[in-house]
Amino acid sequence: MGAKPSQDKGKGFGRPQPLRQTLQRIAAKHPDFDLHFLGNEPVAKALAWLERFPGVGRKVSAATLNFSTLQRPALVIDAHVLRVLQRLGLVSLKATSAEEAYDPFMANLAAWTASDLSELHCLIKRLGQETCHAGRPDCRGCPLEAQCKTGGLHRRL
Numbered sequence: 001m002g003a004k005p006s007q008d009k010g011k012g013f014g015r016p017q018p019l020r021q022t023l024q025r026i027a028a029k030h031p032d033f034d035l036h037f038l039g040n041e042p043v044a045k046a047l048a049w050l051e052r053f054p055g056v057g058r059k060v061s062a063a064t065l066n067f068s069t070l071q072r073p074a075l076v077i078d079a080h081v082l083r084v085l086q087r088l089g090l091v092s093l094k095a096t097s098a099e100e101a102y103d104p105f106m107a108n109l110a111a112w113t114a115s116d117l118s119e120l121h122c123l124i125k126r127l128g129q130e131t132c133h134a135g136r137p138d139c140r141g142c143p144l145e146a147q148c149k150t151g152g153l154h155r156r157l
């Protein structure tokens with residue numbers, strides 16, 4: 001029996017169709033796939049340009065701008081980063097996605113460089129992976145416990 005096409009119903013570049021559509025749309029205006037022009041646009045405009053493509057949300061658009069040679073000041077908010085920022089009290093608990101969390105949080109980081117934001121992403125993500133777990137966070141071993149809005153709550157559980 002031959003292999004069947006993926007039944008993955010998830011969003012994003014895990015599916016071949018959005019990726020193909022995106023590449024076709026970029027190629028229509030930029031046949032060389034050179035996106036360096038995004039380095040000259042205001043960050044908000046560059047994020048919006050990328051997010052016109054299927055499957056591209058704020059996490060992917062910010063990663064494209066910040067983790068590439070474009071070196072733009074955009075913070076990648078993935079699930080780990082969102083969870084830790086919320087527990088620290090830096091992002092509203094009502095935010096359910098990077099899209100909802102991004103603008104209010106970034107309003108406080110206007111002076112941060114691309115390098116600052118890349119380092120912030122790496123440090124917060126690592127804290128989320130190693131200490132501030134999605135299940136039960138290890139607050140006693142957390143270097144930010146004294147600053148954390150919810151660390152005490154978790155410790156009492």
Ligand code: SF4
Pocket residue numbers: 084087088131132133137138139140142143144145146148149150151152154
């Ligand atoms: S104190 Fe606890 S809840 Fe707060 S960031 Fe650290 S591990 Fe997460």
